[in-house]
Amino acid sequence: MLARREFLRTSLLATGAAVCSKPQMLVAASASDSRIEILLDEPLGVISPNIYGHFTEHLGGVIYDGIWVGENSSVPNVNGIRKRLVDELRKIKAPVVRYPGGCFADSYDWRDGVGPADKRPRRTNFWGGTEANHFGTNEFVQFCSLAGAQPYLAANLRSLPAEEFYRWVEYCNSPAGSTTLADLRAASGSAEPFHVRFWGVGNESWGCGGNFTPQEYAVEYRRFVTWLPHYGKGQDLFLVASGPYSEDSSWTRGFFEELLRKGPDQLNSVDGLSVHHYAWNLSRGRTTDWDKGKGNSLEFEPVDWYELLREGQRMEEIIGNHWRALGEYDPQHRIKLVVDEWGPWYRPGSEATPGNQLEQIPTLRDAVFSAMTMDIFNRHQEKVAMANCAQLINCLNSLYLAHEDKFCVTPVGLVFGMYAAHQGGQSLRTVISAPPARYDRDGKTAAFWGLQGSASLRGKDLVLTVVNPHVSEPRETAIDLKGARVASASATTLSSTDIHAHNTFAEPAALVPQSEPLTLNGPAFTYVFPPASVTRLSLSLA
Ligand code: AHR
Numbered sequence: 001m002l003a004r005r006e007f008l009r010t011s012l013l014a015t016g017a018a019v020c021s022k023p024q025m026l027v028a029a030s031a032s033d034s035r036i037e038i039l040l041d042e043p044l045g046v047i048s049p050n051i052y053g054h055f056t057e058h059l060g061g062v063i064y065d066g067i068w069v070g071e072n073s074s075v076p077n078v079n080g081i082r083k084r085l086v087d088e089l090r091k092i093k094a095p096v097v098r099y100p101g102g103c104f105a106d107s108y109d110w111r112d113g114v115g116p117a118d119k120r121p122r123r124t125n126f127w128g129g130t131e132a133n134h135f136g137t138n139e140f141v142q143f144c145s146l147a148g149a150q151p152y153l154a155a156n157l158r159s160l161p162a163e164e165f166y167r168w169v170e171y172c173n174s175p176a177g178s179t180t181l182a183d184l185r186a187a188s189g190s191a192e193p194f195h196v197r198f199w200g201v202g203n204e205s206w207g208c209g210g211n212f213t214p215q216e217y218a219v220e221y222r223r224f225v226t227w228l229p230h231y232g233k234g235q236d237l238f239l240v241a242s243g244p245y246s247e248d249s250s251w252t253r254g255f256f257e258e259l260l261r262k263g264p265d266q267l268n269s270v271d272g273l274s275v276h277h278y279a280w281n282l283s284r285g286r287t288t289d290w291d292k293g294k295g296n297s298l299e300f301e302p303v304d305w306y307e308l309l310r311e312g313q314r315m316e317e318i319i320g321n322h323w324r325a326l327g328e329y330d331p332q333h334r335i336k337l338v339v340d341e342w343g344p345w346y347r348p349g350s351e352a353t354p355g356n357q358l359e360q361i362p363t364l365r366d367a368v369f370s371a372m373t374m375d376i377f378n379r380h381q382e383k384v385a386m387a388n389c390a391q392l393i394n395c396l397n398s399l400y401l402a403h404e405d406k407f408c409v410t411p412v413g414l415v416f417g418m419y420a421a422h423q424g425g426q427s428l429r430t431v432i433s434a435p436p437a438r439y440d441r442d443g444k445t446a447a448f449w450g451l452q453g454s455a456s457l458r459g460k461d462l463v464l465t466v467v468n469p470h471v472s473e474p475r476e477t478a479i480d481l482k483g484a485r486v487a488s489a490s491a492t493t494l495s496s497t498d499i500h501a502h503n504t505f506a507e508p509a510a511l512v513p514q515s516e517p518l519t520l521n522g523p524a525f526t527y528v529f530p531p532a533s534v535t536r537l538s539l540s541l542a
Pocket of ligand 1: 103204391
Protein backbone atom coordinates (compact mmCIF):
# COMPACT_ATOMS: atom_id res chain seq x y z
CA MET A 1 0.00 0.00 0.00
CA LEU A 2 1.33 3.43 -0.82
CA ALA A 3 2.12 5.84 1.96
CA ARG A 4 -0.36 8.72 2.10
CA ARG A 5 2.17 11.34 0.93
CA GLU A 6 3.26 9.19 -2.02
CA PHE A 7 -0.35 8.41 -2.88
CA LEU A 8 -1.24 12.09 -3.09
CA ARG A 9 1.79 12.89 -5.18
CA THR A 10 1.00 10.01 -7.54
CA SER A 11 -2.61 10.96 -7.92
CA LEU A 12 -1.75 14.59 -8.66
CA LEU A 13 0.70 13.52 -11.32
CA ALA A 14 -1.70 11.08 -12.84
CA THR A 15 -4.69 13.36 -12.91
CA GLY A 16 -3.02 16.54 -14.03
CA ALA A 17 -6.23 18.48 -13.96
CA ALA A 18 -8.98 15.92 -13.57
CA VAL A 19 -11.83 17.03 -15.77
CA CYS A 20 -15.45 16.42 -15.19
CA SER A 21 -18.78 17.75 -16.31
CA LYS A 22 -19.78 18.71 -12.75
CA PRO A 23 -17.84 21.05 -10.45
CA GLN A 24 -17.82 18.42 -7.68
CA MET A 25 -15.04 16.55 -9.49
CA LEU A 26 -12.73 19.54 -9.99
CA VAL A 27 -10.64 19.49 -6.86
CA ALA A 28 -6.92 19.28 -6.38
CA ALA A 29 -6.07 15.86 -4.98
CA SER A 30 -3.82 17.42 -2.37
CA ALA A 31 -6.92 18.92 -0.72
CA SER A 32 -8.45 15.51 -0.11
CA ASP A 33 -8.42 14.10 3.37
CA SER A 34 -10.17 10.90 2.27
CA ARG A 35 -8.93 8.16 -0.01
CA ILE A 36 -10.10 5.03 -1.72
CA GLU A 37 -7.70 2.48 -3.13
CA ILE A 38 -9.17 -0.25 -5.29
CA LEU A 39 -6.81 -3.22 -5.32
CA LEU A 40 -7.60 -4.68 -8.73
CA ASP A 41 -5.16 -7.52 -8.25
CA GLU A 42 -6.79 -8.64 -5.00
CA PRO A 43 -10.10 -10.27 -6.00
CA LEU A 44 -12.00 -11.63 -3.02
CA GLY A 45 -14.44 -13.86 -4.90
CA VAL A 46 -17.70 -13.59 -6.80
CA ILE A 47 -20.57 -11.58 -5.32
CA SER A 48 -23.55 -13.92 -5.39
CA PRO A 49 -26.49 -12.20 -7.10
CA ASN A 50 -28.59 -13.76 -4.31
CA ILE A 51 -27.15 -11.21 -1.88
CA TYR A 52 -29.64 -8.86 -3.57
CA GLY A 53 -32.66 -11.00 -2.66
CA HIS A 54 -36.12 -10.18 -1.36
CA PHE A 55 -38.63 -11.33 1.21
CA THR A 56 -42.43 -11.52 1.00
CA GLU A 57 -44.83 -12.61 3.72
CA HIS A 58 -48.59 -12.93 4.15
CA LEU A 59 -48.52 -9.79 6.27
CA GLY A 60 -50.34 -6.47 5.93
CA GLY A 61 -50.30 -5.25 2.32
CA VAL A 62 -47.38 -7.37 1.06
CA ILE A 63 -49.19 -10.17 -0.76
CA TYR A 64 -52.72 -8.83 -1.20
CA ASP A 65 -52.69 -5.40 -2.88
CA GLY A 66 -48.87 -5.44 -3.06
CA ILE A 67 -48.22 -8.46 -5.27
CA TRP A 68 -51.65 -9.97 -5.86
CA VAL A 69 -54.40 -7.78 -7.27
CA GLY A 70 -56.46 -10.62 -8.76
CA GLU A 71 -57.23 -11.52 -12.37
CA ASN A 72 -60.34 -9.31 -12.49
CA SER A 73 -58.63 -6.21 -11.16
CA SER A 74 -58.48 -2.99 -13.17
CA VAL A 75 -54.86 -2.71 -12.02
CA PRO A 76 -52.66 -3.98 -14.87
CA ASN A 77 -51.80 -7.56 -13.97
CA VAL A 78 -50.49 -10.84 -15.31
CA ASN A 79 -52.79 -13.62 -14.13
CA GLY A 80 -53.59 -11.59 -11.03
CA ILE A 81 -50.01 -10.47 -10.28
CA ARG A 82 -49.30 -6.74 -10.30
CA LYS A 83 -47.55 -6.07 -13.62
CA ARG A 84 -45.70 -2.91 -12.57
CA LEU A 85 -44.06 -4.85 -9.74
CA VAL A 86 -42.69 -7.60 -11.96
CA ASP A 87 -41.49 -4.99 -14.46
CA GLU A 88 -39.59 -3.20 -11.69
CA LEU A 89 -38.13 -6.47 -10.38
CA ARG A 90 -36.82 -7.30 -13.85
CA LYS A 91 -35.09 -3.91 -13.96
CA ILE A 92 -33.18 -4.55 -10.74
CA LYS A 93 -32.42 -8.19 -11.67
CA ALA A 94 -34.22 -9.60 -8.62
CA PRO A 95 -32.45 -12.91 -8.05
CA VAL A 96 -34.47 -14.68 -5.36
CA VAL A 97 -37.64 -14.13 -3.29
CA ARG A 98 -38.35 -15.70 0.10
CA TYR A 99 -41.93 -16.72 0.98
CA PRO A 100 -44.42 -17.19 2.78
CA GLY A 101 -42.78 -15.79 5.96
CA GLY A 102 -41.50 -14.89 8.44
CA CYS A 103 -43.55 -15.85 11.43
CA PHE A 104 -46.45 -16.63 9.10
CA ALA A 105 -44.50 -19.59 7.68
CA ASP A 106 -44.66 -21.59 10.90
CA SER A 107 -48.44 -21.30 11.03
CA TYR A 108 -49.02 -22.03 7.34
CA ASP A 109 -50.26 -25.22 5.78
CA TRP A 110 -49.06 -25.14 2.18
CA ARG A 111 -52.01 -27.34 1.19
CA ASP A 112 -54.37 -24.44 1.99
CA GLY A 113 -52.83 -22.48 -0.88
CA VAL A 114 -53.02 -25.04 -3.69
CA GLY A 115 -55.83 -26.48 -5.79
CA PRO A 116 -58.84 -24.61 -7.20
CA ALA A 117 -58.86 -21.07 -5.83
CA ASP A 118 -62.58 -21.12 -4.99
CA LYS A 119 -62.14 -24.26 -2.88
CA ARG A 120 -59.29 -23.01 -0.74
CA PRO A 121 -60.04 -22.66 2.97
CA ARG A 122 -60.09 -19.37 4.86
CA ARG A 123 -57.83 -19.37 7.91
CA THR A 124 -56.81 -17.08 10.72
CA ASN A 125 -53.60 -15.33 9.68
CA PHE A 126 -50.68 -15.30 12.14
CA TRP A 127 -50.70 -11.49 11.91
CA GLY A 128 -54.45 -11.23 12.44
CA GLY A 129 -57.47 -11.19 10.17
CA THR A 130 -58.51 -13.83 7.67
CA GLU A 131 -56.15 -15.45 5.21
CA ALA A 132 -58.17 -16.18 2.08
CA ASN A 133 -55.42 -18.24 0.40
CA HIS A 134 -56.00 -16.73 -3.03
CA PHE A 135 -52.24 -16.55 -3.33
CA GLY A 136 -50.36 -19.80 -2.71
CA THR A 137 -47.46 -21.83 -4.01
CA ASN A 138 -48.41 -21.77 -7.72
CA GLU A 139 -49.09 -18.04 -7.70
CA PHE A 140 -45.84 -17.37 -5.84
CA VAL A 141 -43.75 -19.47 -8.21
CA GLN A 142 -45.41 -17.76 -11.14
CA PHE A 143 -44.64 -14.38 -9.60
CA CYS A 144 -40.97 -15.39 -9.26
CA SER A 145 -40.80 -16.61 -12.80
CA LEU A 146 -42.35 -13.39 -14.15
CA ALA A 147 -39.84 -11.42 -12.11
CA GLY A 148 -36.93 -13.59 -13.27
CA ALA A 149 -36.20 -14.67 -9.68
CA GLN A 150 -35.78 -18.02 -7.95
CA PRO A 151 -38.25 -19.03 -5.23
CA TYR A 152 -37.05 -19.62 -1.67
CA LEU A 153 -39.72 -21.35 0.44
CA ALA A 154 -39.81 -21.41 4.24
CA ALA A 155 -41.29 -24.63 5.64
CA ASN A 156 -43.44 -24.88 8.72
CA LEU A 157 -41.47 -26.64 11.46
CA ARG A 158 -43.48 -25.47 14.45
CA SER A 159 -46.96 -26.70 13.63
CA LEU A 160 -46.75 -29.23 10.78
CA PRO A 161 -45.15 -32.67 10.86
CA ALA A 162 -41.95 -33.37 8.93
CA GLU A 163 -44.00 -35.33 6.42
CA GLU A 164 -45.64 -32.12 5.20
CA PHE A 165 -42.26 -30.60 4.45
CA TYR A 166 -41.47 -33.70 2.44
CA ARG A 167 -44.81 -33.46 0.61
CA TRP A 168 -44.36 -29.77 -0.19
CA VAL A 169 -41.00 -30.56 -1.81
CA GLU A 170 -42.74 -33.37 -3.70
CA TYR A 171 -45.55 -31.04 -4.81
CA CYS A 172 -43.06 -28.50 -6.13
CA ASN A 173 -40.38 -30.70 -7.61
CA SER A 174 -41.66 -34.15 -8.58
CA PRO A 175 -41.61 -34.68 -12.36
CA ALA A 176 -44.80 -34.22 -14.38
CA GLY A 177 -47.15 -37.17 -13.97
CA SER A 178 -44.91 -38.99 -11.47
CA THR A 179 -46.93 -38.42 -8.28
CA THR A 180 -50.43 -37.54 -7.17
CA LEU A 181 -49.10 -34.18 -6.00
CA ALA A 182 -47.50 -33.56 -9.41
CA ASP A 183 -50.96 -34.16 -10.89
CA LEU A 184 -52.48 -31.68 -8.44
CA ARG A 185 -49.84 -29.15 -9.50
CA ALA A 186 -50.64 -29.84 -13.15
CA ALA A 187 -54.35 -29.36 -12.51
CA SER A 188 -53.47 -25.83 -11.37
CA GLY A 189 -51.75 -25.18 -14.68
CA SER A 190 -48.16 -26.17 -13.88
CA ALA A 191 -47.39 -29.62 -15.27
CA GLU A 192 -43.64 -29.04 -15.21
CA PRO A 193 -41.91 -29.10 -11.82
CA PHE A 194 -40.99 -25.83 -10.16
CA HIS A 195 -37.44 -26.99 -9.29
CA VAL A 196 -37.49 -25.08 -6.02
CA ARG A 197 -33.92 -25.27 -4.72
CA PHE A 198 -33.92 -23.01 -1.67
CA TRP A 199 -35.79 -24.23 1.43
CA GLY A 200 -35.82 -22.72 4.89
CA VAL A 201 -36.44 -25.23 7.66
CA GLY A 202 -38.55 -23.10 10.00
CA ASN A 203 -38.21 -19.41 10.77
CA GLU A 204 -36.93 -17.75 13.95
CA SER A 205 -37.25 -21.08 15.72
CA TRP A 206 -36.03 -19.41 18.91
CA GLY A 207 -39.19 -17.25 18.88
CA CYS A 208 -42.40 -17.34 16.81
CA GLY A 209 -41.14 -20.46 15.06
CA GLY A 210 -41.55 -22.67 18.13
CA ASN A 211 -39.74 -21.10 21.08
CA PHE A 212 -37.13 -23.84 20.89
CA THR A 213 -33.77 -23.93 22.56
CA PRO A 214 -31.01 -24.32 19.94
CA GLN A 215 -30.60 -27.94 21.07
CA GLU A 216 -34.32 -28.70 20.70
CA TYR A 217 -34.34 -27.07 17.29
CA ALA A 218 -31.33 -29.12 16.19
CA VAL A 219 -33.22 -32.32 17.05
CA GLU A 220 -36.22 -31.13 15.02
CA TYR A 221 -33.98 -30.01 12.18
CA ARG A 222 -32.33 -33.46 11.97
CA ARG A 223 -35.73 -35.09 11.78
CA PHE A 224 -37.09 -32.69 9.16
CA VAL A 225 -34.16 -33.06 6.78
CA THR A 226 -33.16 -36.69 7.34
CA TRP A 227 -34.79 -37.71 4.10
CA LEU A 228 -36.18 -35.39 1.50
CA PRO A 229 -37.14 -36.33 -2.04
CA HIS A 230 -34.48 -35.75 -4.70
CA TYR A 231 -35.29 -35.66 -8.38
CA GLY A 232 -32.03 -36.18 -10.16
CA LYS A 233 -28.67 -34.76 -10.84
CA GLY A 234 -28.23 -31.04 -10.47
CA GLN A 235 -31.41 -30.74 -8.43
CA ASP A 236 -29.90 -30.73 -4.96
CA LEU A 237 -31.79 -28.73 -2.39
CA PHE A 238 -30.14 -25.87 -0.54
CA LEU A 239 -31.33 -26.18 3.06
CA VAL A 240 -31.27 -23.18 5.37
CA ALA A 241 -31.35 -23.79 9.11
CA SER A 242 -33.11 -21.23 11.26
CA GLY A 243 -30.33 -19.22 12.82
CA PRO A 244 -29.79 -16.58 15.45
CA TYR A 245 -31.19 -13.12 15.93
CA SER A 246 -28.48 -10.47 15.64
CA GLU A 247 -25.42 -11.21 17.81
CA ASP A 248 -26.73 -14.31 19.57
CA SER A 249 -23.93 -16.75 18.75
CA SER A 250 -25.01 -19.05 21.62
CA TRP A 251 -27.79 -20.15 19.24
CA THR A 252 -25.28 -20.90 16.48
CA ARG A 253 -23.05 -22.89 18.85
CA GLY A 254 -25.91 -24.68 20.61
CA PHE A 255 -27.46 -25.72 17.29
CA PHE A 256 -24.28 -27.16 15.81
CA GLU A 257 -23.17 -28.86 19.03
CA GLU A 258 -26.44 -30.75 19.22
CA LEU A 259 -26.59 -31.46 15.49
CA LEU A 260 -23.11 -32.97 15.56
CA ARG A 261 -23.86 -35.26 18.49
CA LYS A 262 -25.00 -37.67 15.78
CA GLY A 263 -21.66 -37.43 14.01
CA PRO A 264 -19.78 -35.16 11.61
CA ASP A 265 -21.86 -36.23 8.57
CA GLN A 266 -24.74 -34.21 9.96
CA LEU A 267 -22.96 -31.09 8.78
CA ASN A 268 -23.83 -32.08 5.22
CA SER A 269 -27.48 -31.57 5.98
CA VAL A 270 -27.04 -27.79 6.34
CA ASP A 271 -26.18 -25.47 3.45
CA GLY A 272 -27.02 -22.14 4.97
CA LEU A 273 -27.54 -20.69 8.43
CA SER A 274 -30.07 -17.91 8.50
CA VAL A 275 -29.34 -14.66 10.37
CA HIS A 276 -31.87 -11.89 11.06
CA HIS A 277 -30.97 -8.38 12.07
CA TYR A 278 -33.32 -5.42 12.28
CA ALA A 279 -32.18 -1.89 13.18
CA TRP A 280 -34.92 -0.67 15.48
CA ASN A 281 -33.51 0.77 18.70
CA LEU A 282 -33.05 4.51 18.25
CA SER A 283 -33.36 5.28 21.97
CA ARG A 284 -29.64 6.04 22.38
CA GLY A 285 -29.27 3.53 25.17
CA ARG A 286 -32.37 4.62 27.11
CA THR A 287 -34.33 1.41 26.70
CA THR A 288 -34.26 -2.04 25.20
CA ASP A 289 -38.06 -2.17 25.06
CA TRP A 290 -39.12 -3.34 21.59
CA ASP A 291 -41.95 -0.79 21.33
CA LYS A 292 -40.49 2.16 23.19
CA GLY A 293 -37.08 1.96 21.53
CA LYS A 294 -38.30 2.51 17.99
CA GLY A 295 -38.20 5.80 16.06
CA ASN A 296 -40.36 7.35 13.37
CA SER A 297 -39.58 6.67 9.75
CA LEU A 298 -40.37 10.17 8.49
CA GLU A 299 -39.78 12.45 11.46
CA PHE A 300 -36.24 12.35 12.75
CA GLU A 301 -33.26 14.50 13.69
CA PRO A 302 -29.69 14.09 12.43
CA VAL A 303 -28.87 12.15 15.61
CA ASP A 304 -31.54 9.56 14.66
CA TRP A 305 -30.06 9.30 11.19
CA TYR A 306 -26.67 8.35 12.62
CA GLU A 307 -28.13 6.09 15.30
CA LEU A 308 -30.01 4.10 12.67
CA LEU A 309 -26.83 3.70 10.62
CA ARG A 310 -24.96 2.66 13.77
CA GLU A 311 -27.57 -0.03 14.44
CA GLY A 312 -27.26 -1.20 10.83
CA GLN A 313 -23.46 -1.20 10.91
CA ARG A 314 -23.69 -3.95 13.54
CA MET A 315 -24.35 -6.25 10.57
CA GLU A 316 -20.63 -6.38 9.79
CA GLU A 317 -19.74 -7.69 13.24
CA ILE A 318 -22.74 -10.01 13.30
CA ILE A 319 -21.56 -11.63 10.07
CA GLY A 320 -18.01 -11.91 11.38
CA ASN A 321 -19.07 -13.39 14.73
CA HIS A 322 -21.40 -16.03 13.31
CA TRP A 323 -18.85 -16.90 10.67
CA ARG A 324 -16.25 -17.50 13.36
CA ALA A 325 -18.74 -19.56 15.41
CA LEU A 326 -19.64 -21.59 12.28
CA GLY A 327 -15.97 -22.19 11.64
CA GLU A 328 -15.62 -23.98 14.98
CA TYR A 329 -17.86 -26.75 13.59
CA ASP A 330 -17.33 -26.39 9.85
CA PRO A 331 -13.70 -25.34 9.45
CA GLN A 332 -13.89 -25.73 5.65
CA HIS A 333 -16.74 -23.21 5.68
CA ARG A 334 -18.99 -25.16 3.33
CA ILE A 335 -21.99 -23.76 5.20
CA LYS A 336 -22.68 -20.11 4.40
CA LEU A 337 -24.70 -17.38 6.09
CA VAL A 338 -28.12 -16.46 4.72
CA VAL A 339 -29.20 -13.06 6.04
CA ASP A 340 -32.82 -13.63 5.12
CA GLU A 341 -34.30 -10.69 7.03
CA TRP A 342 -32.66 -7.29 7.37
CA GLY A 343 -33.64 -3.63 7.43
CA PRO A 344 -34.80 -0.79 9.64
CA TRP A 345 -37.98 -1.23 11.68
CA TYR A 346 -39.82 1.89 12.86
CA ARG A 347 -42.85 2.37 15.04
CA PRO A 348 -46.31 2.47 13.42
CA GLY A 349 -47.55 5.82 12.10
CA SER A 350 -46.02 6.38 8.67
CA GLU A 351 -48.00 3.92 6.56
CA ALA A 352 -48.52 4.92 2.93
CA THR A 353 -51.85 3.12 3.13
CA PRO A 354 -53.44 3.57 6.56
CA GLY A 355 -54.04 0.21 8.22
CA ASN A 356 -51.24 -1.66 6.47
CA GLN A 357 -49.47 -3.57 9.21
CA LEU A 358 -45.73 -2.89 9.56
CA GLU A 359 -45.76 -0.53 6.59
CA GLN A 360 -43.44 2.45 6.77
CA ILE A 361 -42.37 5.01 4.18
CA PRO A 362 -38.65 4.67 3.50
CA THR A 363 -36.60 7.86 3.12
CA LEU A 364 -33.11 8.79 1.99
CA ARG A 365 -31.96 7.56 5.43
CA ASP A 366 -33.14 4.05 4.56
CA ALA A 367 -31.49 4.25 1.15
CA VAL A 368 -28.16 5.11 2.78
CA PHE A 369 -28.75 2.33 5.34
CA SER A 370 -29.52 -0.21 2.60
CA ALA A 371 -26.53 0.81 0.48
CA MET A 372 -24.28 0.51 3.53
CA THR A 373 -25.69 -2.96 4.24
CA MET A 374 -25.23 -4.17 0.67
CA ASP A 375 -21.66 -2.88 0.69
CA ILE A 376 -21.11 -5.00 3.82
CA PHE A 377 -22.48 -8.07 2.02
CA ASN A 378 -20.25 -7.36 -0.98
CA ARG A 379 -17.19 -7.09 1.24
CA HIS A 380 -18.09 -10.40 2.91
CA GLN A 381 -19.17 -12.27 -0.21
CA GLU A 382 -17.31 -15.44 0.86
CA LYS A 383 -19.49 -15.63 3.99
CA VAL A 384 -22.91 -14.48 2.76
CA ALA A 385 -24.56 -16.74 0.18
CA MET A 386 -27.89 -14.94 0.19
CA ALA A 387 -29.62 -11.97 1.79
CA ASN A 388 -33.27 -10.92 1.69
CA CYS A 389 -34.37 -7.38 2.45
CA ALA A 390 -37.40 -7.28 4.73
CA GLN A 391 -39.72 -6.79 2.96
CA LEU A 392 -40.29 -6.30 -0.76
CA ILE A 393 -43.42 -4.16 -0.85
CA ASN A 394 -45.70 -2.34 1.62
CA CYS A 395 -43.78 -3.56 4.67
CA LEU A 396 -40.74 -2.37 6.63
CA ASN A 397 -37.78 -1.56 4.32
CA SER A 398 -39.91 -1.76 1.18
CA LEU A 399 -38.49 -1.28 -2.26
CA TYR A 400 -41.99 -0.44 -3.47
CA LEU A 401 -45.24 0.97 -2.13
CA ALA A 402 -48.51 0.11 -3.82
CA HIS A 403 -52.20 0.51 -3.19
CA GLU A 404 -54.82 -0.30 -5.82
CA ASP A 405 -53.62 1.54 -8.94
CA LYS A 406 -51.06 3.65 -7.05
CA PHE A 407 -47.41 2.64 -7.07
CA CYS A 408 -44.03 4.17 -6.28
CA VAL A 409 -40.42 3.08 -6.07
CA THR A 410 -38.94 3.99 -2.69
CA PRO A 411 -35.36 5.25 -2.15
CA VAL A 412 -34.54 1.67 -1.07
CA GLY A 413 -35.74 0.35 -4.44
CA LEU A 414 -33.62 2.99 -6.18
CA VAL A 415 -30.53 1.81 -4.35
CA PHE A 416 -31.25 -1.81 -5.32
CA GLY A 417 -31.31 -0.56 -8.91
CA MET A 418 -27.93 1.16 -8.49
CA TYR A 419 -26.30 -1.83 -6.77
CA ALA A 420 -27.55 -4.48 -9.24
CA ALA A 421 -24.37 -3.74 -11.20
CA HIS A 422 -22.38 -5.63 -8.52
CA GLN A 423 -24.25 -8.92 -9.06
CA GLY A 424 -21.90 -11.64 -10.23
CA GLY A 425 -18.85 -9.34 -10.14
CA GLN A 426 -15.55 -10.16 -8.43
CA SER A 427 -15.47 -8.35 -5.14
CA LEU A 428 -12.22 -6.37 -4.92
CA ARG A 429 -10.31 -5.50 -1.80
CA THR A 430 -10.89 -1.78 -1.37
CA VAL A 431 -9.14 0.33 1.23
CA ILE A 432 -11.10 3.36 2.34
CA SER A 433 -10.03 5.96 4.83
CA ALA A 434 -11.83 9.15 5.79
CA PRO A 435 -12.26 11.34 8.84
CA PRO A 436 -15.28 10.22 10.88
CA ALA A 437 -18.63 11.97 10.77
CA ARG A 438 -19.10 13.60 14.19
CA TYR A 439 -22.48 14.39 15.67
CA ASP A 440 -24.09 15.47 18.89
CA ARG A 441 -25.45 12.60 20.94
CA ASP A 442 -27.19 13.96 24.01
CA GLY A 443 -24.57 16.63 24.64
CA LYS A 444 -21.59 14.42 23.86
CA THR A 445 -19.74 14.12 20.56
CA ALA A 446 -20.20 10.75 18.90
CA ALA A 447 -18.48 9.51 15.76
CA PHE A 448 -19.52 7.32 12.85
CA TRP A 449 -17.30 6.30 9.96
CA GLY A 450 -16.81 8.95 7.28
CA LEU A 451 -16.95 6.91 4.09
CA GLN A 452 -17.54 3.26 3.22
CA GLY A 453 -18.26 1.24 0.15
CA SER A 454 -17.34 -1.73 -2.01
CA ALA A 455 -15.95 -2.43 -5.47
CA SER A 456 -16.40 -5.21 -7.97
CA LEU A 457 -15.11 -6.09 -11.40
CA ARG A 458 -16.81 -8.00 -14.17
CA GLY A 459 -14.73 -8.25 -17.30
CA LYS A 460 -13.60 -4.66 -17.81
CA ASP A 461 -16.50 -3.11 -15.92
CA LEU A 462 -15.46 -1.78 -12.56
CA VAL A 463 -18.18 -0.70 -10.15
CA LEU A 464 -17.45 1.33 -7.02
CA THR A 465 -20.31 2.13 -4.65
CA VAL A 466 -19.76 4.60 -1.86
CA VAL A 467 -21.84 5.94 1.02
CA ASN A 468 -21.18 9.35 2.55
CA PRO A 469 -23.21 9.27 5.78
CA HIS A 470 -22.50 12.87 6.82
CA VAL A 471 -25.78 14.78 6.86
CA SER A 472 -24.24 18.06 5.72
CA GLU A 473 -20.60 17.72 4.64
CA PRO A 474 -19.36 16.57 1.24
CA ARG A 475 -16.42 14.20 1.24
CA GLU A 476 -13.64 15.05 -1.16
CA THR A 477 -11.81 11.83 -1.93
CA ALA A 478 -8.69 10.78 -3.79
CA ILE A 479 -9.44 7.56 -5.67
CA ASP A 480 -6.62 5.32 -6.83
CA LEU A 481 -7.17 2.52 -9.35
CA LYS A 482 -3.60 1.24 -8.96
CA GLY A 483 -2.49 1.95 -12.48
CA ALA A 484 -5.62 0.82 -14.33
CA ARG A 485 -6.70 3.09 -17.16
CA VAL A 486 -10.29 4.12 -17.64
CA ALA A 487 -11.86 4.22 -21.12
CA SER A 488 -15.14 5.75 -20.00
CA ALA A 489 -16.85 6.51 -16.71
CA SER A 490 -20.08 7.71 -15.22
CA ALA A 491 -21.41 8.58 -11.80
CA THR A 492 -24.89 7.92 -10.46
CA THR A 493 -25.84 9.59 -7.21
CA LEU A 494 -28.82 9.41 -4.90
CA SER A 495 -28.88 12.37 -2.56
CA SER A 496 -30.89 15.35 -1.42
CA THR A 497 -30.46 18.47 0.65
CA ASP A 498 -33.35 17.10 2.73
CA ILE A 499 -32.37 13.97 4.64
CA HIS A 500 -36.07 13.11 4.94
CA ALA A 501 -36.55 13.00 1.16
CA HIS A 502 -38.85 10.21 0.04
CA ASN A 503 -41.25 9.22 -2.69
CA THR A 504 -45.01 8.97 -2.29
CA PHE A 505 -47.97 8.06 -4.48
CA ALA A 506 -48.55 11.79 -5.03
CA GLU A 507 -44.87 12.53 -5.70
CA PRO A 508 -43.33 9.29 -6.96
CA ALA A 509 -40.21 10.99 -8.34
CA ALA A 510 -39.39 13.37 -5.49
CA LEU A 511 -36.10 11.50 -5.12
CA VAL A 512 -34.39 9.87 -8.09
CA PRO A 513 -30.75 9.07 -8.81
CA GLN A 514 -28.85 11.55 -11.00
CA SER A 515 -26.36 10.27 -13.57
CA GLU A 516 -23.55 12.08 -15.34
CA PRO A 517 -20.65 11.07 -17.57
CA LEU A 518 -17.16 11.61 -16.13
CA THR A 519 -13.95 12.35 -17.99
CA LEU A 520 -10.95 10.94 -16.17
CA ASN A 521 -7.40 11.51 -17.33
CA GLY A 522 -5.66 8.82 -15.30
CA PRO A 523 -5.83 5.97 -12.84
CA ALA A 524 -5.95 8.34 -9.88
CA PHE A 525 -8.52 11.08 -9.60
CA THR A 526 -10.53 13.03 -7.11
CA TYR A 527 -14.23 12.82 -6.54
CA VAL A 528 -16.47 14.69 -4.15
CA PHE A 529 -19.19 12.59 -2.58
CA PRO A 530 -22.13 14.82 -1.67
CA PRO A 531 -23.53 14.80 1.88
CA ALA A 532 -26.06 12.11 2.76
CA SER A 533 -25.45 10.24 -0.44
CA VAL A 534 -25.13 6.92 -2.17
CA THR A 535 -22.90 7.00 -5.26
CA ARG A 536 -22.10 4.45 -7.91
CA LEU A 537 -19.07 5.07 -10.10
CA SER A 538 -19.15 2.87 -13.20
CA LEU A 539 -15.73 2.68 -14.81
CA SER A 540 -15.05 0.89 -18.04
CA LEU A 541 -11.38 -0.09 -17.98
CA ALA A 542 -9.24 0.29 -21.10
O1 AHR B 1 -40.55 -9.23 8.87
C1 AHR B 1 -41.48 -9.23 9.91
C2 AHR B 1 -41.20 -10.33 10.92
O2 AHR B 1 -39.99 -10.11 11.56
C3 AHR B 1 -41.04 -11.72 10.37
O3 AHR B 1 -42.28 -12.34 10.18
C4 AHR B 1 -40.28 -12.42 11.44
O4 AHR B 1 -39.50 -13.49 10.95
C5 AHR B 1 -39.44 -11.32 12.05
O5 AHR B 1 -39.48 -11.32 13.41
